[in-house]
Amino acid sequence: MLADITQTFLDGLMVGGLYTSVAIGITLVFGILGVLNFAHGQMVMLGAYVAFFCVSAGWGFAPAILAAMASMALFAVVLERVIFRRVANDHMAGLTVSLGLIMIIENVAAAAFSPNPRTIDAPFPGTIEIAGLNLPAQRFVVLVIVAFLVGAFYLFLKKTRWGKAVRAVGQSRTGAALVGLRTDRVGAVVFALGSAMAGAAGAMYASLFSINPYMAGEPLMKGFILTVLGGLGSVPGAVAAGVLLGLAESFGSRYLSASFRDGYGFILMIVCLLCFPQGLFGARGKARV
Amino acid sequence: MKARARNLIALVGAPLFWGAIVLLAGVPYFVGSRFLIYLGTLIAIEAALATSLNLIVGYAGQFALAHAAFFGFGAYAASILVATYGVNFWLATLIALALAAVIAALIGYPALRYTGGIHFALLTFAFGELARLLAANWNDMTGGPMGLRVGFSLPPLAGIDLSSTRAMYGVALSIFVISLVAVAVLIRSRFGRALVAIREDETLAAFLGINVLGHKLLAFISSAVLAALAGTFYAPFMSFISPELLNAQEVIALIGILIVGGVGTLPGPVIGTLIFFGLPEFFHVARLYRLVSLGVVIVLVVLFMPKGIAGEARARFRVKR
Numbered sequence: 001m002l003a004d005i006t007q008t009f010l011d012g013l014m015v016g017g018l019y020t021s022v023a024i025g026i027t028l029v030f031g032i033l034g035v036l037n038f039a040h041g042q043m044v045m046l047g048a049y050v051a052f053f054c055v056s057a058g059w060g061f062a063p064a065i066l067a068a069m070a071s072m073a074l075f076a077v078v079l080e081r082v083i084f085r086r087v088a089n090d091h092m093a094g095l096t097v098s099l100g101l102i103m104i105i106e107n108v109a110a111a112a113f114s115p116n117p118r119t120i121d122a123p124f125p126g127t128i129e130i131a132g133l134n135l136p137a138q139r140f141v142v143l144v145i146v147a148f149l150v151g152a153f154y155l156f157l158k159k160t161r162w163g164k165a166v167r168a169v170g171q172s173r174t175g176a177a178l179v180g181l182r183t184d185r186v187g188a189v190v191f192a193l194g195s196a197m198a199g200a201a202g203a204m205y206a207s208l209f210s211i212n213p214y215m216a217g218e219p220l221m222k223g224f225i226l227t228v229l230g231g232l233g234s235v236p237g238a239v240a241a242g243v244l245l246g247l248a249e250s251f252g253s254r255y256l257s258a259s260f261r262d263g264y265g266f267i268l269m270i271v272c273l274l275c276f277p278q279g280l281f282g283a284r285g286k287a288r289v
Numbered sequence: 290m291k292a293r294a295r296n297l298i299a300l301v302g303a304p305l306f307w308g309a310i311v312l313l314a315g316v317p318y319f320v321g322s323r324f325l326i327y328l329g330t331l332i333a334i335e336a337a338l339a340t341s342l343n344l345i346v347g348y349a350g351q352f353a354l355a356h357a358a359f360f361g362f363g364a365y366a367a368s369i370l371v372a373t374y375g376v377n378f379w380l381a382t383l384i385a386l387a388l389a390a391v392i393a394a395l396i397g398y399p400a401l402r403y404t405g406g407i408h409f410a411l412l413t414f415a416f417g418e419l420a421r422l423l424a425a426n427w428n429d430m431t432g433g434p435m436g437l438r439v440g441f442s443l444p445p446l447a448g449i450d451l452s453s454t455r456a457m458y459g460v461a462l463s464i465f466v467i468s469l470v471a472v473a474v475l476i477r478s479r480f481g482r483a484l485v486a487i488r489e490d491e492t493l494a495a496f497l498g499i500n501v502l503g504h505k506l507l508a509f510i511s512s513a514v515l516a517a518l519a520g521t522f523y524a525p526f527m528s529f530i531s532p533e534l535l536n537a538q539e540v541i542a543l544i545g546i547l548i549v550g551g552v553g554t555l556p557g558p559v560i561g562t563l564i565f566f567g568l569p570e571f572f573h574v575a576r577l578y579r580l581v582s583l584g585v586v587i588v589l590v591v592l593f594m595p596k597g598i599a600g601e602a603r604a605r606f607r608v609k610r
């Protein structure tokens with residue numbers, strides 16, 4: 001019984017971590033650029049394909065993750081320059097543009113990669129035994145990588161000069177510009193980092209599940225739920241909400257009903273909107289809508 | 290001189306446009322080609338959907354991204370009620386519409402309490418995905434990802450036989466007209482003016498004594514019910530429905546139609562539908578190219594012509610007094 005609960009707990013942490021790495025990009029880009037990027041899910045999908053092709057070409061899993069992160073960061077910089085910078089802080093225009101991007105990316109990807117699902121062999125097969133628990137090794141590795149990435153990102157925001165700049169722009173765009181920050185550059189950096197996280201999440205999706213060009217909807221939906229739960233624009237909120245949602249899903253599907261798995265997050269989101277209008281961590285009036 | 294020409298265009302522009310639409314709608318009747326009737330029915334349903342979506346997106350300014358979910362809900366609810374429970378089709382339609390209204394109220398209330406519409410966009414998008422997953426995974430009820438074969442045709446109404454494709458086209462046209470008239474009447478009423486006030490400035494509207502939440506909620510429910518209405522008739526028309534109906538791409542296509550045609554104008558949704566469904570279907574353009582070019586056009590229009598075709602025309606040819 002205890003072993004079962006621990007296993008479900010670790011599983012929830014892993015899934016929640018994956019959701020978190022998607023949500024960080026959404027919530028930060030919204031906080032900095034004022035754009036709700038619906039095409040963020042496509043970054044996960046493209047990252048998964050980059051990882052798939054790297055692993056298929058005989059590279060290891062670690063280079064594949066790095067390649068997915070680097071290529072998505074590059075892609076994001078181009079998108080930010082060409083499109084998103086023009087619609088910054090216009091909620092509706094930004095949202096609509098990103099919807100158009102979904103159409104383009106998803107259908108071009110379906111044509112280029114074929115709509116058939118693909119899988120890669122788990123880079124770390126087998127199980128690890130810790131204190132009498134049998135954990136699938138790949139899931140454990142993903143949990144560690146996600147924890148590392150989210151932690152590193154958090155340290156970046158809290159401890160570095162660039163992180164300070166990002167937080168400053170998030171608090172007040174005008175104020176940040178007045179003290180001499182290049183807000184457009186900060187926007188580009190945030191966009192690139194968020195997309196790199198999404199690319200890494202995609203690579204880890206590919207190592208666990210089968211991938212296809214239409215896979216973006218689910219991570220995007222979970223990312224949105226975390227964004228609302230954690231408070232729009234709040235990174236610690238997204239992390240906490242990710243853990244909460246992961247645990248709710250894994251315990252819910254283990255002990256209540258597995259077929260309703262995707263519904264738990266939605267119910268959490270409705271309850272949160274009714275009872276915690278600012279999200280779990282947005283109590284300082286962070287919801288800027 | 291130039292101003293006078295502009296005034297003339299502004300005066301006759303709208304009647305000319307709607308006259309052309311009526312002529313266009315009559316073409317399939319007189320030509321009698323099966324393909325044209327099929328195409329006309331598709332366009333009429335799509336235009337009805339775009340028109341009803343325009344009420345909440347264009348006039349109330351709230352980004353509702355669950356329109357395909359309500360459309361699909363109408364289609365599934367009516368077919369399941371008729372096929373599994375043996376309910377009469379017209380009664381099934383009424384039940385489906387009532388259920389759609391209840392669902393819209395349940396989702397709309399928590400999300401519309403916030404100003405700005407970002408929460409609403411997030412929640413409706415998540416709801417759309419949830420509905421699609423439900424349609425794809427609830428095998429006993431919905432037939433799962435393989436879809437549902439709909440074996441019935443429309444029963445006669447008031448003695449008129451509605452089972453032929455020609456009659457189906459007439460039904461689809463009337464759904465479009467119902468949506469158009471409903472939206473036209475609503476936006477010209479006190480209710481519609483309040484919606485526009487809310488779109489322009491929610492805080493100011495609240496100061497003027499407008500019940501902001503109530504108006505937004507009512508607009509959302511109306512548009513959801515109209516979408517479900519189009520859905521209930523879509524099922525017997527296509528005789529096959531699948532979770533594809535609820536795909537996020539369908540919502541994006543509708544939003545694209547509104548943006549290109551002109552958000553918050555009556556002719557906008559019709560123009561957008563004709564461009565995005567009429568032209569490609571007529572010339573048999575492959576689905577892939579249609580969707581990719583739709584995406585490209587959405588991006589370009591938002592960046593360079595945010596008012597859309599109808600909005601641009603209205604701004605250019607305005608009656609100057």
